[in-house]
Each structure stands twice: as structure tokens, then as C-alpha cells.
Amino acid sequence: MLHYIYDGSFDGLLTSIYEAYYRREDIEDIVPKDSMEENFLVQKVFISTDGEKSRKVYEAIENKISEEALKRVFYAYLSELPGHGITILKYLQLGFKFGPQVDLNLSNDIILKMDNINYKVGMEKHRMLGLIRFKQLENGILYSSVEPDYNIVGLLAPHFASRMRNENWAIHDVKRGIGVLYNKKEWVIKDIEVTDSLMIKEDEEEYQELWKAYFKSIAIQSRINPKLQKRNMPMRYWKHLVEK
Template sequence: METYVFDGSLEGLLCAVFEWFERKPGPVRLVSKAAFQPDAFSVHLDIFSEERKADRVWKGLQSKLPKGWIRRLYCTYLAETEQAYTAVFEFACYIFSADPGAENNYGNPYVLAISQTAIKVEREKHRMEAFIRFQQTADGIFYCGIDPDFNVLPLIMTHFKNRYADQQWIIYDINRKYGLFYDLEKVEEIKMEFNGQQNLLKPSAAALSDKEGLYAVLWKDYFKSANIVARKNTKLHVQHVPKRYWKYLTEKQQ
């Protein structure tokens, strides 16, 4: 079986679909460069990203799929796993080869994989929107470091731009080493250099606004006053607010 090796980008993945239809090699294995391990007994093809080819495939998918499925496809890509990349590739090839409405055939393993993976990514998106807490830095910018399971920054950008339109903010994905910066007019993708001593989830007190400590105390006091101890249900609370998200919540900090 031939192996297609792509650069991990959505453009590269779409070009892999283009190459498959161009060459019709039969079953292939798709793998990203980061995960590829060459050996002497298998044949592989390096897929080069070309905007023209990627646009052609993407427009073709848009003409064949409802908008909801286009979003599911994109969300699955953002899962950033080899299984997700394979699902997107195989699903796209299947859609182009099958009759209209093939996306509703949940008997196809890749249709099912796209649907299930997209649900997980959307869930992570909603949790990031709910649990992100900004801290005001000394220069007046509101900052939050995150480490989500999936690459959800492209999905939460519009939400935070609309919700916090009157303040400058940065949301930084510390695992993927890039973030979003809103300058009161537009949102841009940024990369920042940090030294090894910095805690990217929780900036040092010196980097924060003088008032940030007071804001945190006020928020914790509000949370305590609004809490009804007699109705405490820890099991239900953890179900809705999993412990792995507590590191973002001011009210959970000691």
C-alpha cells in the first residue's frame, strides 16, 4: 500500500485528496510528516501543498455537502490526530465517489468517525468559551493561557471577538505555541517567546495589573456568597465542570 505524506495543514490534506483522484493508486495510507517513519519496503509520495488544488477540492466539497457537514469536516481536522486526518481524507474521497446524500450513510466508518470526532471538538470549543478566565496584565491587555485537547482557537475566535469587543485580549494555546490577539479592530494569529521559567497558564504577579489581585478576591467572594452549601452536589458539579478545567477558574484557586 502506498503512503501519502502531507505537511499536516488542511491545504496539504486537501491536496492529498486531489492527488488521489489524479493518480487513482487504489487504497493508500495518509500520514503527516510529524508521524511518518520511512522504511525500505514501502513506497511513499510526498504531497506538496498547492493553493489551486486545495481550493478546487474545498469548493467541490462545499458543492456536495450541507454547511453543517463542512463544519464537521473542519472540526475533525482540528482534532489533529492521525486518525482524524485519515477520516477527513477517506470521507472526502468517499463523498466525491458516491451518490448525493452519501454523508448520511452512517454505515460508512468514515462518515461515523467524522460525526463522532466533530462532536468531541465542538464540546471542547464550548467548554473553552465557558471556562476561560482573563487576567489583566500590567500593560492593560487581558490574557489567558489555555491547553485544550484540540486546536479550538479558530472556532472560539468569533465568540470572544464579539463578547469582549471593548478590550484588548490574548488567548494563547501553550501546547501549540500560538495564540489570538484582538486589538479592538481585528483578531490576528500571534506567536510569543517565553523563557523556561514562566508559567504560561498563570502569569507572575509582576506581570499583572495592580488591580488584578483585588478582582480575583472580589470574584471569589461573589462565588462564595452565591453558593448554597446545603444544595452542594459535587458529583453533578464535576460532571458539568470537569476537574481538568478547574485550573482556568479563578474561584477554584486557593
């Protein structure tokens, strides 16, 4: 069994795709180094990220398949699901063969799998846009902590950069130790490590209590449906919601 090991970046993944195409080796998976497991049956080939090779693959996907295919590949990468690397490679092999029509072939297992991954990542992005709760810190920054299943904080940034363009804010993925930081001009994704307790602005707790009271007051007791609520707003997100 042959595994390509890359540094975990999107450029690293695309470089691995490039090498797989030109080396024509029979590889079983493309794995980020942080997810690499020791297995004496596996032959590991470490792929060094190359910006030029990555760019060529990026442009080839965009021009020879479609922009939608490029988005699908990126969403599959963000899913971090086991086997996503080899799934992307097989998808692109089909894409370079069939072109823009590749996504219409839903009878193909790889296309169906990519479609399912994209649905899950897209659905969590959509759901998370409504579940982000900011609290104001003493330094004036609006801060939100999240723990999404998939690596989607970068997908959330454009929405909040548009809606909250005159604020300084941060969305912190505490599970992955990364976050989106916005400074009223642009947003960036960086590693974030919170070592001390965050200093909440003095009147922030009062606003949170008002929000809880409002949330409770608008609830119609006769129409409360816990099962429906858990389906639309899974319990794994509740720890970061003020109202819960």
C-alpha cells in the same frame, strides 16, 4: 503501506486529498509531518502544499456536497486525532458519491466516526466558551491561557471578537504554542512563546480574589455535587480557572 505526509496546515491536507484523488494510489493514511513516526514498513510520500489544488478541493466540497460537510472536514482536521487524515479522505469519497445526503447514512462506519469527532470538537468549543478566564496584564491586554484537547482556539475567536470588540485580548493555547490575538479590529492566529513571567496589572489579583469570594458565596452547600461538576467541567481544565 503508503502514507502521504503534509505540512500540517489545512491547505496541506486539502492538497493531499487532491493528490489522492488524481493519483488513485492505495494510501493508508494522511499524516502531518509533526506526527510522522519512523516505520520501515511505511512508504512516505511528501506532499507540497499547493494553494490552487487546495482551493479546488475546498470549493468541490462546498458545491458538490455541502457547507456542513466542509465544516465537518475542518473540525476533523482540528481534532488532530490519530487517523483523522484518512478518515477525512474516505468521508469525502462517500460525499462526492452521495452528495448532500451523505451525513444521513449513520450506519456507515466512516460517517459515524466523523459524526463522533465533530461532536467531541463541537462540545469542547461550547464548553471552552464558558471556561475562558481573562486576566489583565500591565500593558492593558486581556490574556487567557488554555490547554484544550483539540486545536480550537480559532473557533473561539469570533465569539470573543463580538463580545469584547473594544478590548485588546489574547487566548493562548500553551500546549500547542499558538494563540488568537485581537487588536479591536481583527483577530489573527499566530505562534506564541512566552519566555518571561507575564506582568499582571497591580489590582488584577484583587479582582481575582473578589471573583473567588463571589464564586464561593453563591455555592449552595447542600447541593454541591462533585461528580456532576467534574462531568460538566473536567478537572483537566481547572488549572486555568481562577475560582479553582
